[in-house]
Amino acid sequence: MESDEKYRRAKRRVAAIKGFYIHLIAYIAVITLLFFIDFLTPGGWWFYWALLGWGIGIIAHALTIFGITGLFGSDWEEKKIAELMNKTNKE
Structure with a gap:
């Protein structure tokens, strides 16, 4: 049973990484398309707003997928559940 759980976790992880790359x-x-549209139209530059806004979203997605933040990730959830279960069992 433990190997089934490891397989499911690995499968979810691969799906999350694939989602990030997509x-x-x-x-x-x-962003490339918006740059060329902005380049070919008169007026000031505006594509960088999409670059910046969506870029923040990409960075946040990368941080959660690759565990750089580690805050409230699946590992944290599992550790917290185990901690609470142990605490409940001691009472």
Whole structure:
């Protein structure tokens, strides 16, 4: 049973990483398209607002997927559940 759980966790992790890379590819494609539209139209530069706003979202997504923050991730959830279960068992 433990190997089934490890497999499911690994499968979820791979799906999350795949989702991040799809998000990143869409970001690059759309920002490139917006840059060329902005370049070809008269007026001031505006594409960088989308670059900045969506870029913050990409960074946040990367931080959660690759565990750089580690705050409230799945590992944290499992540790917290185990901690609370142990605390309840002691009472």
